[in-house]
Amino acid sequence: MITASTGGTPQHLHQPVHANNDFPQLVPSARICQGCSYSTDGVPLTPVAWPCPKPAEEQAAAKTDALRQNSAAVRLARAVVARRAGLGLTQKQLADRAEVALRTVSAIETTCNRRPHRSTLDALDRGLRWRPGSAQRVWRGGGPDERPTAWEVPPERALILRAGLPADAEAALVDHLDARRQDAEAALEQEARLLLGQTLRLVHLGVAESVD
Structure with a gap:
């Protein structure tokens, strides 16, 4: 691709130009691709009609x-x-x-x-x-x-993390689930202690009755 710089030095560029007198086989007004028809130094090559396939x-x-x-x-x-x-x-x-x-x-x-x-x-x-x-x-x-x-x-945590939520919404949901999980675990532990106490009392009563 060539264009004329301020100092007259060509630069490569795909754009239409007239053949002028650089290509005797063409009429001067023929439109050709500057980038395809000239070298980077501005030397005429084989003329390529505009529009060229390069762009x-x-x-x-x-x-x-x-x-x-x-x-x-x-x-x-x-x-x-x-x-x-x-x-x-x-x-x-x-x-x-x-x-x-x-x-x-x-x-x-x-x-x-x-x-x-x-x-x-x-x-x-x-x-x-x-x-x-x-x-x-x-x-x-x-x-x-x-x-x-x-x-x-x-699984409920992984479900949220895969959802593609914004970071702040994702963090808020995860924090909420973590808090719910902690509450549920605490409630289960309390229920387990209660059931264990009741079971132990029944076991002791059964042992006492068998001794009597």
């Missing part, structure tokens, strides 16, 4: 690249959400473990970050207990290498 090809390549990036972003987002839910982590907890900003995690999970830095991918490996290089493999189309975990995540 369409470049647009198609750009679209393909955008689709590829979108697919990679979606793939990474799904893997991050699934792993985070499997670990029982909120977005805030993952951000703290990965030592990144909360907005970084949110951008990854909502596919807003189409070009994550290498440092961000490495941080996700740490926060998600993936082995080094896993996030990069996911981005390129592979799968993560997960470190084993020894805990079970309550």
Whole structure:
């Protein structure tokens, strides 16, 4: 692609120009593509009529690249959400473990970050207990290498963590469920103590009656 700079030096650019006297086989008024018909130094090459196919090809390549990036972003987002839910982590907890900003995690999970830095991918490996290089493999189309975990995540917690909620709403629901779970566990413990006391009294009564 060439255009004339202020100093008269051509620069490459796809745009229509008249053939003028550079191409004797064409009438001077013929429209040709400047970028295809001249070298980067402005030397006439084979004339290419305008419109040339290059802009369409470049647009198609750009679209393909955008689709590829979108697919990679979606793939990474799904893997991050699934792993985070499997670990029982909120977005805030993952951000703290990965030592990144909360907005970084949110951008990854909502596919807003189409070009994550290498440092961000490495941080996700740490926060998600993936082995080094896993996030990069996911981005390129592979799968993560997960470190084993020894805990079970309550299904109701995992349900919320997979829902794709904003970070603040997610944290509020998780905190509410945790409080309800603690209350339920305390109530069960109290009921267990009551039942145990009643059972022990019945057992002692039965022993006493058998002795009498």
